[in-house]
Amino acid sequence: MSEDEKTPARAIITDYAQAHFRYFRTVDGTVYAQRNGHPVARPIRSQGTTGSHRQELMVDLFNDGIGVFNGTALKEALDLIEALALSKDVQPTHIRVAPGFDGATWLDLGRDDGQSIRIHPTGWDIRIPDPREVCWRRTQLTGELPLPTRDTDGKGIDLLMRLTNFATAEGECLALAWLIGCLGPSVPVPAPFLTGPQGAGKSTAGRMLVRIIEGMSGDLRRAPKDEENLITAVAAGWVTALDNLSHLPPDLSDLMCCVVTGAESIKRALFTDGDVVRSRYRRPLLLTGIDVGVIRPDLAERLLPLRLERPRVRRTEAELWAEFEEALPVILGSLLDLTVKVRAAEAETPTDLRMADFAHLCAQLDTATGFGALTAYRASLDDLNDDVIEGDLLAQTVLKHAATLDPGAETRMTSSEWLHCLTGLYAGEDCRPLPKGWPTTGKVLSDRLKRLQPTLAARGALIDWGRTKDGRFIEMTRRQAQPPHQQEPML
Structure with a gap:
């Protein structure tokens, strides 16, 4: 056969x-490969150690007796496949849920x-999902x-x-409400903050909660040093768990708010002048620590404080985790039920x-079991309000001034006048x-009051x-007392 006929x-x-x-593409243009009849999808440009499409294609070509091909041929083929896939329908990929x-x-x-679990209000079962319904993306996590x-x-x-x-x-x-929320792909859930005295088993309990969703390889991590590291860790898994927090700087606090309720990060693509990489993320978050100091109001609305106590009887790590691993199938089955x-x-x-979806989930849990989760959630938010005020x-000072007002009375002043009033009240005689x-x-005072507005309310x-024709103003009103049966629940 001549060279031209090959x-x-x-x-x-x-x-x-x-x-x-x-082959298909996601909304951000990334092209994925999905073996026929299999729900797991891999990006064709991935060189990761969890198994790239390039690697599985090479192995299949060899096992089926097609041959062994050099890198140039594989690159040219994948370049063409990627170009063709850009005209295909858009389909999202998902991690864990x-x-x-x-x-x-x-x-x-x-x-x-x-094999995956399909959860429906009528029941759950184990099956391999239709690849056009679900595309799983796997990582090392x-x-x-x-x-x-x-x-x-x-x-x-x-x-x-x-x-x-x-x-x-x-x-x-x-x-339990948080674990159920973790099984929902579109329901933002507050971040459990496991607190308690030293030796209360906060890290152990955190690992157990994470491993119910992520498997026995799931673990806690140290808090990242910057936004890029946090986004990378969040994007690679479903539940993000940060261990032994002792301080929450403003930047980390703001990032945690974004992780809980969802946000998007954009950065320049490598080796390009104009292309960008979009990273969307909204993940369940779990925190552990004895005390993190002052909690900012916006993060407080997204936290779920869970207090632990020291166990009366200590057990070895080997015994504890052996029992948990043995019980995990039963725990997972009960959680699904x-x-x-x-x-x-x-x-x-x-x-x-604020977290209305989780509040609704708590109300559903109460209807199904009679636990009183919604009341407990309100009480936890009330405790967090106390923590914000104490810090x-x-x-x-604002609450001290509000206590001097008549119920229902309105006080209007400019921001500068309020600053002078509150400063004098704090400094005293x-x-x-x-x-x-x-x-x-x-x-600066106006901006601080905007952050504190829900807590003060x-x-x-x-x-x-x-605003009036004379300029802007800040108005403070002391809420009128209501009969107990008409009182609004605390935020």
């Missing part, structure tokens, strides 16, 4: 690849055979989950609570809480020095802004 290697690879793989058809959601078990046990009769919930050291029943039901009941339950959505001298961070201008001090 089929080029790139053509052989391209024909084989298109016959054995499905994904929305499905008919109101169902999916949980990736991380198995090589692609995607651990394998065991096949859940059926018909557990709630035994797994009891086993989990026996292995952890939650101080109250309210903490236990909030932890409870999730089905909760999703089938009907409940009104509380309209006064902010400006908030304390003794003219004590102002603390570090005290507002220095009316604009929960304590009866209503702050609002307005």
Whole structure:
């Protein structure tokens, strides 16, 4: 056969690849390859150690007796495939959890055979999802989950609570609500903050909660040093767990708010002048620590404090984790049973809480079980408001001034006048020095009050802004006392 009659290697690879793989693109233009009939998708440009498409294509070509091809032929074939895929339909990829058809959601078990769990208000089952319904993306952080046990009769919930050291029943039901929320791909959930005295098993309990969703390879991490490292860690897995926090600087606090409720990061693509890389992220977040100091109000609304107590009987790590690993299939099965009941339950959505989706989930949990999770959630937010106020001298001074007002009375002043009033109230007759961070201008005071507005409102001090022909003003109103049966729930 002459050289002209030989089929080029790139053509052989391209024909084989298109016959054995499905190629599609995501909304950001990344092209993925999905083996026919298999739900796991891999980016064709990936060179990762978890198995790139280039590697699986090379192995398949060799195992099927097609041949061994050099890098140039593979690159040319993949370049053509990528170009052709850019005209295909757009489909998203998901890590660990994904929305499905008919109101169902999916949980990736991380198995090589692609078996996953389909969760529906009518029940759950184990099956391989249709690749056009769910495309799983795997990373090094995607651990394998065991096949859940059926018909557990709630035994797994009891086993989990026996292995952890939650101080109250309210903490236990909030932890269950968070786990159920983690199985929903579109429901933002507040970040559990596991606190307690030294030796209360905060890190151990945090690992257990994470491993129910991420498998036995899931673990806690140290807080990242910058935004880029946090976004990288968040994007590579589903649950992000930060261990032993002792301080929350403003930048990290703001990033945590973004992780809980969702945000997007954009940076320049490498080796390009105009292209950018978009990173969307909204993930369940878990924190542990004894005390993180002052909590900013916006983060407080996204936290779920869970207190632990020191165990009366100590056990070795080997014994504890051996029991947990043995119980994990039962725990997962019980959690899935409870999730089905909760999703089938009907409940009104509380309209006064910022994390309304999670509040609705708590209400559904109460309807399904009678636990009282919504009441516990409100109480936890009330405690966090106290923490914010205790750590902010400006908030304390504003509430002190509000206490001097008549209920329902409105007080209007410019921001500069409010600064003079509050500064004088704090300094007092003794003219004590102002603390570090005290507002220095009316604009700074106005910005601080905007952050504190929900916290102050929960304590009866209503702050609002307005404008007249003479200029802008800040208005403070002391909420009128209401009869107990008409009182609005605390934020």
